[in-house]
Amino acid sequence: MKGWVFLLVIGVFISCAQNKNDENIRELLLSQLKNTHNTQEWFAPTETALKGLTYEQAIWQDSTANHSIAELATHIVFWNEMNLKSFNDLEISDKAVKNDETFQVPKKDEWSITVKRLDSIQTEWKTAVKHADLVKIQDRAEEIANMSAHTGYHTGQIVYIRKQNGWWK
Template sequence: MYRLIFFLGLSCLSFQQLIAQVKESKTPATLKSVLLAQFKTTWDKQEWFVPVAKGIEGITAEQASWKPSDSSHSVGELAYHLLFWNKRLLNEFNGKAKDAFSGNNNETFDAFTEATWNATVQQLKQVMEDWEKAIAAADDAKIQSWYESIANMNTHNAYHTGQILYIRKQAGNWNSEKGVK
């Protein structure tokens, strides 16, 4: 009899512990939640590294036009390139027609000018807000068929953010308190 009471007591304690753990635990990760978290950390939520939004924050049109002597791209060209590809992919994701494109990737950098800097930044912000909403609203079947493209887009954004920060450091207009020293 004492064994039964002891066993029931342990079972209740284990069950109570289990309930407490379930209440404290987060919802299990899904493909959508992972892609969305990855998207946010590459766009505007700083965690392990500086996201795009932070990388282009507070930079003037003149600063965005500056190029290192090694003839690489400017911050503005990189931001325009990100705008071009993120917008193109979002339109495809949403079933919209793609803008005309010759297939020459160099053209995706060239459309930036100092005069268009503010518009480029605003358009990029809008496209990225639209992407976040699109990922969040997509059903599992769409996420399953698009996960590779979304993951590659996120990686592409992070890659070019690294270039943006490197260029800003070379130009002397990056505040290291925002992240990268």
Template sequence: MRLKSACVTLLALLLLAPLAPAQSSQPKPTLKSILLEQLRSTHNHAEWFVPINTAIAGLTPEQASWIPPSSPGITHNPAPEDHSVGMLAYHLLFWNTDALAKFKGEKAPPDPSDNTETFNNFDAANWPETVRKLDAVLTAWEQAVEASDDAKIAANAKTIARIGAHNAYHTGQIIIIRKLQGSWDPSKGVK
């Protein structure tokens, strides 16, 4: 009888165990931790999507300069709204640098008279430097958020979230361009 009672008790514990609240060793998410996770996942930590560092890795300056044709079969110059990977990376570098300077209370670069400047000032000769600077400013963003207190994070949360979303949006464009170009390795995360 004791064995039967012990088996029933053990079975009940096993069945009810999933219903008990889990004791997590993970700290509760905070606004800062969520924003940092978003910045990291759009920079260099692959999670649900490909981060920018992976999206631009291994491109030559020539590949970074390639602009897909406006429409299939058209071989003349692309429409002005079409961009190369390099142009998109330069655009991200510009706006991340601008927003980070403002976040840190530093003097930001002068605002362009037209947003097209933030794409069109890309120079293929400086592609390796653009890649390095983009990685550096994204790292600096993470460090600045990590070092900030909760009040500063709360006051700037919308901007930080928009930076992450903006980076993810243009990273998606970069991958599409690389797929059109034939320079994307699907093992990197997007088939």
């Protein structure tokens, strides 16, 4: 009987340690989501990168056909939203998405809506990760980390365009 109790105690200890590791993963993912959204640590988050841009600045493109800030923002919105729907087990369109088609230029009256939509989706991501069960966090950790890196990458492009044009303080 003593051996069984010992194994039970070890099992509980291992389970608690695993839960602690899962909570650490949750906290790491939340930190990444905050850093790409509105908490400036090592790089500018999207909130800072897009703040104060005019529509004309957002749609500006150089002569090499690189993406505009507006196109980068709509691309980030699209993929963060698609990943959020998947994370929340919501239906996603069957239509095959061509990545190039996710870079859209919103109309002038849609630009501020695009910025607000990105803010809203990033806020929803933090809430979803904060409240998700640990199994889901464990299963989706790599996807969330990659999405955060993708957001950070494109936010860096936005900052570069702003610096290149003197629109960054």
